[in-house]
Amino acid sequence: MSWAALAVALCLAAPSLGWWFPDTGEAMSSIGRRIDGLFYIILWITSIVFVGTQIALGYVLWKGAVKPAHEKATYSHGNHTLEVIWTVIPGIVLLFIAIYQMDVWAAFRMRNYAPGEIEAIAEVTARQFEWRIRYPAPGKPLMPMPQPDDVYTVNDLRIPVGRPVSISLRSGDVQHSFFVPVLRIKQDALPGTVIPVWFDALQPGSYDLVCAELCGWGHYKMKARVLATSEELFQKWKQEAVLLQADDGLQSASPAESTAADQAQTSTP
The missing domain is CATH 2.60.40.420 (Cupredoxins -  blue copper proteins)
Incomplete structure (x- = not known):
C-alpha cells in the first residue's frame, strides 16, 4: 500500500517539477505566477504528509504481520502527547499557509494595481x-x-x-x-x-x-x-x-x- 501511495504522490508532484508532463499551463500574468506558487507549496505539503502517513501505516501493518502469534496484544486507551502533536502540527501548517498567502492576496486586491488605481x-x-x-x-x-x-x-x-x-x-x-x-x-x-x-x-x-x-x-x-x-x-x-x-x-x-x-x-x- 505504501508503494502505491508513493507512486500516486509522485504523479501529483510531477507537473510542478516538469518530470513527466509538459508545462503547457504556465501562468501568463504576474499575479498568476504568484498564485501558482501558492498552489505548489500546498501540493508539496500535502504530498509529504500523505506519503509520510502511508509509510507509517505500512510499517504498522508490517510490524503486526511479523509479530509472533503467541505474543499477547496490548491495549492502550490513548496517548495524550501524540494527540497534542498531531493537533498542533496541522495547526502550525495552516497558520503558515494563511500568513504566507496574505501578501499575494494584498497585492491582488489592495496594493499596487488595486481596482480604481488604473484606468x-x-x-x-x-x-x-x-x-x-x-x-x-x-x-x-x-x-x-x-x-x-x-x-x-x-x-x-x-x-x-x-x-x-x-x-x-x-x-x-x-x-x-x-x-x-x-x-x-x-x-x-x-x-x-x-x-x-x-x-x-x-x-x-x-x-x-x-x-x-x-x-x-x-x-x-x-x-x-x-x-x-x-x-x-x-x-x-x-x-x-x-x-x-x-x-x-x-x-x-x-x-x-x-x-x-x-x-x-x-x-x-
Missing part, C-alpha cells in the same frame, strides 16, 4: 450567452454611459501586454463569472453591479475567456478570447475599429441619413 480600458458585459465589450475611442477615457464614438466587439477582448490593465465587469441579466484560466483571473459578474478587475498579460497571445458560473442552457457557448498584443498594435486596432464601425454605420443608415452625413462631411473645413 479601465474596456467595459465587459456578460449576458446570455456572450460577452459584449465596449472600448472608448482612442485618446478618450471609458465613461460609465455609452458614447457615440465607443468601439464595440462581441467575444473579443483586446488588451496590451507589458502593463496592468483594468476592465469594468457587468452582467446584463443573471450571474456570470469572468474566467481567463491562463491569466489566473476569475471574478463573478453580478447584476446591477460594476466590478473593476485588473490583470496583466506577460506575453502576446490569444487566451480563452469562459464563463465559470452556470447561467442557463447556453452556458457552454459563452466562450471568447482575450487577444494580447503590443501597445502599438492595440492602439492601431482601436483606430481601425473606429473607422470601420463608422463605415458600417453609414452603410446601414437610410438614404436621407447618408446624404445628410455626406453634406456634413463636405461642409466641414
Whole structure:
C-alpha cells in the first residue's frame, strides 16, 4: 500500500517539477505566477504528509504481520502527547499557509494595481450567452454611459501586454463569472453591479475567456478570447475599429441619413 501511495504522490508532484508532463499551463500574468506558487507549496505539503502517513501505516501493518502469534496484544486507551502533536502540527501548517498567502492576496486586491488605481480600458458585459465589450475611442477615457464614438466587439477582448490593465465587469441579466484560466483571473459578474478587475498579460497571445458560473442552457457557448498584443498594435486596432464601425454605420443608415452625413462631411473645413 505504501508503494502505491508513493507512486500516486509522485504523479501529483510531477507537473510542478516538469518530470513527466509538459508545462503547457504556465501562468501568463504576474499575479498568476504568484498564485501558482501558492498552489505548489500546498501540493508539496500535502504530498509529504500523505506519503509520510502511508509509510507509517505500512510499517504498522508490517510490524503486526511479523509479530509472533503467541505474543499477547496490548491495549492502550490513548496517548495524550501524540494527540497534542498531531493537533498542533496541522495547526502550525495552516497558520503558515494563511500568513504566507496574505501578501499575494494584498497585492491582488489592495496594493499596487488595486481596482480604481488604473484606468479601465474596456467595459465587459456578460449576458446570455456572450460577452459584449465596449472600448472608448482612442485618446478618450471609458465613461460609465455609452458614447457615440465607443468601439464595440462581441467575444473579443483586446488588451496590451507589458502593463496592468483594468476592465469594468457587468452582467446584463443573471450571474456570470469572468474566467481567463491562463491569466489566473476569475471574478463573478453580478447584476446591477460594476466590478473593476485588473490583470496583466506577460506575453502576446490569444487566451480563452469562459464563463465559470452556470447561467442557463447556453452556458457552454459563452466562450471568447482575450487577444494580447503590443501597445502599438492595440492602439492601431482601436483606430481601425473606429473607422470601420463608422463605415458600417453609414452603410446601414437610410438614404436621407447618408446624404445628410455626406453634406456634413463636405461642409466641414
